[in-house]
Amino acid sequence: MAASSLEVENLHVWRGERHVLRGVGFALAPGECLALRGANGAGKTSLLRTLAGLMYPEEGAVRWGGSDVRRDLRSFQASLAYLGHEPPLKADLTAQENLRYWIGTRRRVSEGEVRAGLARTGAESLGARLVRTLSAGQRRRVALAALTLCAVPLWLLDEPATNLDAEGQHLVGALISEQLARGGLTVAAVHHDLPVGGGAVRTLELAA
Amino acid sequence: MSFTWFHRLGSPPYVYALAARLTPWFAWPAGLLIAAALYGGLVLAPPDYQQGDGFRIIYVHAPSAWMSLMVYTTMALAAAVGLIWRIKVAHAVAASCAPIGASFTVAALVTGSLWGQPMWGTYWQWDPRLTSELVLLFLYLGYMGLRAGIEDLQRADRASAVLAVVGVVNVPIIHYSVTWWNSLHQAPSVMRLAKPTLATSMLVPLLLMLLGFTLFFAAVLLVRLRAEILARERASSWLREALPA
Amino acid sequence: MSMPQPRVTLAAPPAVVAGSSLTVGALAAGGLALARDLKLAFRRPAQLLQPLGFFVLVTLIFPLTLTPELSQLRQVAPGAIWAAALLASLLALEFLFRDDAADGTLEQYVLSGQSLTTLLFAKTAAHWLLSGLPLALMAPVAALALGAPGSALPGIIAAVVLGSITLSLIGAIGAALTLNIKRSSVLLSILTLPLSLPVLIFGARTTQLAISGGPLLAPLELLGALAVLAVTLAPLAAAAAVRISLE
Numbered sequence: 001m002a003a004s005s006l007e008v009e010n011l012h013v014w015r016g017e018r019h020v021l022r023g024v025g026f027a028l029a030p031g032e033c034l035a036l037r038g039a040n041g042a043g044k045t046s047l048l049r050t051l052a053g054l055m056y057p058e059e060g061a062v063r064w065g066g067s068d069v070r071r072d073l074r075s076f077q078a079s080l081a082y083l084g085h086e087p088p089l090k091a092d093l094t095a096q097e098n099l100r101y102w103i104g105t106r107r108r109v110s111e112g113e114v115r116a117g118l119a120r121t122g123a124e125s126l127g128a129r130l131v132r133t134l135s136a137g138q139r140r141r142v143a144l145a146a147l148t149l150c151a152v153p154l155w156l157l158d159e160p161a162t163n164l165d166a167e168g169q170h171l172v173g174a175l176i177s178e179q180l181a182r183g184g185l186t187v188a189a190v191h192h193d194l195p196v197g198g199g200a201v202r203t204l205e206l207a208a
Numbered sequence: 209m210s211f212t213w214f215h216r217l218g219s220p221p222y223v224y225a226l227a228a229r230l231t232p233w234f235a236w237p238a239g240l241l242i243a244a245a246l247y248g249g250l251v252l253a254p255p256d257y258q259q260g261d262g263f264r265i266i267y268v269h270a271p272s273a274w275m276s277l278m279v280y281t282t283m284a285l286a287a288a289v290g291l292i293w294r295i296k297v298a299h300a301v302a303a304s305c306a307p308i309g310a311s312f313t314v315a316a317l318v319t320g321s322l323w324g325q326p327m328w329g330t331y332w333q334w335d336p337r338l339t340s341e342l343v344l345l346f347l348y349l350g351y352m353g354l355r356a357g358i359e360d361l362q363r364a365d366r367a368s369a370v371l372a373v374v375g376v377v378n379v380p381i382i383h384y385s386v387t388w389w390n391s392l393h394q395a396p397s398v399m400r401l402a403k404p405t406l407a408t409s410m411l412v413p414l415l416l417m418l419l420g421f422t423l424f425f426a427a428v429l430l431v432r433l434r435a436e437i438l439a440r441e442r443a444s445s446w447l448r449e450a451l452p453a
Numbered sequence: 454m455s456m457p458q459p460r461v462t463l464a465a466p467p468a469v470v471a472g473s474s475l476t477v478g479a480l481a482a483g484g485l486a487l488a489r490d491l492k493l494a495f496r497r498p499a500q501l502l503q504p505l506g507f508f509v510l511v512t513l514i515f516p517l518t519l520t521p522e523l524s525q526l527r528q529v530a531p532g533a534i535w536a537a538a539l540l541a542s543l544l545a546l547e548f549l550f551r552d553d554a555a556d557g558t559l560e561q562y563v564l565s566g567q568s569l570t571t572l573l574f575a576k577t578a579a580h581w582l583l584s585g586l587p588l589a590l591m592a593p594v595a596a597l598a599l600g601a602p603g604s605a606l607p608g609i610i611a612a613v614v615l616g617s618i619t620l621s622l623i624g625a626i627g628a629a630l631t632l633n634i635k636r637s638s639v640l641l642s643i644l645t646l647p648l649s650l651p652v653l654i655f656g657a658r659t660t661q662l663a664i665s666g667g668p669l670l671a672p673l674e675l676l677g678a679l680a681v682l683a684v685t686l687a688p689l690a691a692a693a694a695v696r697i698s699l700e
Contacts, residue, residue, distance in 0.1 A: 014362070015360070016359070016360045016361060016362070017361075017443065052564060053564075054560065054563065054564070054699055054700065055700055056294070056700065074566055074567075074568070075566065077563075077564045077565070077566050078565070078566025079566075080564070082560075082561075082564050084557055084560070086556065086557050087557075088556060088557030088558045088560065088561045089556065089558075090489075090493060090552075090556065090558060091556070092493050092496040092497065093489070093492070093493065093496075097492070101485055101486075101488075101489040102558075102561060104477065104482075104485050105477065105482045105485050105486065105561075105562070105565045105567060105572070106477065106565050106566060106567070107475045107476060107477055108475050108476070108477055291693075343647045343650060346643065346646070346647045347647050349643065350640075350643045350644045350647065353640050353643055353644075354630060354631070354640065354644065357631070357634045357637065357640050358633065358634060360700075362700070363633070363697060363698070363700055366697040366700070367630045367694060367697050367698065370626075370630060370690055370693050370694050370697065371630055371644065373690075374626055374648065374690050375647075375648070377686070378647075378648050378651075381651050381679075381682075382647065382648075382650055382651055384651075385650065385651035385654045385655065385675075386650070386654070388654070389654045389658070392658065
């Protein structure tokens with residue numbers, strides 16, 4: 001898929017009175033992954049949320065394909081998928097229904113595609129189960145299925161391997177590799193190195 | 209065309225210094241005008257043929273009511289500017305306006321109630337203007353309550369700005385509906401806070417008082433604004449340099 | 454500990470290009486949001502009845518505290534019904550955004566690339582169908598219990614339908630503004646009540662005329678005008694408020 005490059009320039013973000021991001025900048029080309037490292041409170045989540053357009057930088061700019069994302073925030077947000085700490089799933093819907101509504105609001109998706117997406121992340125048996133009955137790791141797999149189904153060039157992931165076992169960590173690495181192979185970009189806040197084979201992974205260390 | 213003066217108005221240190229310089233220019237004329245208006249209204253103007261001397265409270269009641277509305281509009285305007293162009297000083301202005309406006313509203317309600325006592329024999333009537341003033345008071349309290357309820361200052365600024373804009377759109381609607389409601393239950397006209405027919409000798413002190421109140425509002429706003437900027441920028445370097453150690 | 458899953462190689466999902474057959478229009482997205490909220494509500498049917506029960510209870514207060522005489526209750530019926538309807542709808546507002554804000558789905562709506570105004574309008578519409586419409590159907594029952602004649606019922610239903618639409622939309626703004634505030638129900642009421650007063654005034658007047666048999670078209674049209682104004686402007690304000698609350 002045609003993907004643009006992501007440029008971040010001199011980002012300054014305040015949370016209340018705390019100056020969480022002080023002049024953060026980087027450039028990411030299609031096929032590259034940026035791993036955000038840093039202690040708790042260093043600003044990894046704030047950076048991801050600012051990239052997603054949820055938080056507003058006092059100074060600096062985020063550019064997608066050369067143009068400032070603030071110019072047309074909505075279409076930029078249509079080209080990205082953001083996954084936060086908690087998988088955004090409704091507890092009273094089944095995994096299948098959750099994905100149908102979540103992805104269906106963004107693009108047309110068929111039931112078969114949803115099932116295939118769940119199968120990719122090892123969650124096809126969870127499709128008909130209410131999310132309320134799923135464990136944290138299983139919910140994470142359902143959320144990862146949504147990630148692949150979004151079919152967007154830019155992934156913004158906040159600790160994507162939380163609650164996953166070793167096999168799950170490999171799954172995350174594989175998914176990111178596939179995304180990079182398609183020419184997509186990934187920015188992921190991680191505590192441990194992700195097993196992303198075959199793809200350029202750079203690291204950005206954020207100081208608290 | 210140079211808009212630098214506009215840009216400078218968005219800079220807290222510039223506004224902080226400007227407010228200090230401007231305050232006496234508003235405060236002294238305000239004091240003089242209010243004193244003149246009080247003299248004109250309480251001493252010079254003749255008693256109303258219908259209401260006697262009781263009507264004189266209009267010299268405080270009407271300007272207070274007018275100011276309560278004007279301050280709300282100013283607050284909403286400043287909030288809108290802060291919301292659209294993300295100018296922090298504008299949010300500081302809006303925050304400073306709110307308590308002043310609420311005070312004017314309370315003053316209007318109290319003087320209205322005091323006026324009612326000799327006129328109607330009761331301290332309260334559901335007169336359309338008094339009722340609208342009461343609703344306006346709750347709009348102010350809601351605004352201040354929302355500000356107080358949100359911890360993050362930036363979010364509090366922006367959320368209360370949305371509320372102020374929604375409120376200012378609603379004020380004419382509320383006023384119209386309250387007037388409409390009151391007209392349905394037509395009380396005898398003496399029950400309403402009717403403006404007595406104003407001769408010039410009565411009108412001049414009223415206008416003077418209104419102007420005086422406006423300048424007074426400006427002076428108090430500037431003082432509050434400086435305090436608001438102090439509180440918001442207390443961590444910044446320009447402030448530490450500006451203030452004596 | 455889990456059994457090794459067979460590696461299913463998924464073909465690359467088709468790229469979503471603007472204008473292609475894969476995009477979802479705003480109306481369709483809104484329809485999905487509406488459908489989702491309705492489905493969720495019907496999975497917890499007990500919650501649907503709470504605002505309704507509250508409405509009936511509040512109307513019950515009036516005869517108990519005033520008089521059991523129907524002829525006298527008829528005088529206070531308009532006020533009683535509208536006070537109860539307002540309080541019940543304020544209570545129901547808690548459910549509008551709270552869950553979605555907590556589990557992150559509201560954030561996904563902001564990030565969906567769809568018009569947030571449309572999505573929030575759809576959510577408010579679902580909320581009205583689940584709380585405002587039942588209230589409008591319950592109001593005539595309460596009116597009868599407070600001494601209103603049968604001839605008043607169509608007017609009362611019409612008034613409460615239009616009024617509750619406006620109350621839901623205005624309430625959505627307040628709910629969006631107070632999203633992150635803990636124990637916000639009192640503040641929400643203080644914010645929403647003054648803005649709802651025009652609805653109360655026109656609604657009560659319509660009800661009063663319906664009961665006395667007078668011409669109620671004028672205040673009913675005013676209620677309609679307020680509803681149109683609310684439908685046009687309130688979702689915009691609510692969308693701005695949601696974005697601010699999520700910052």
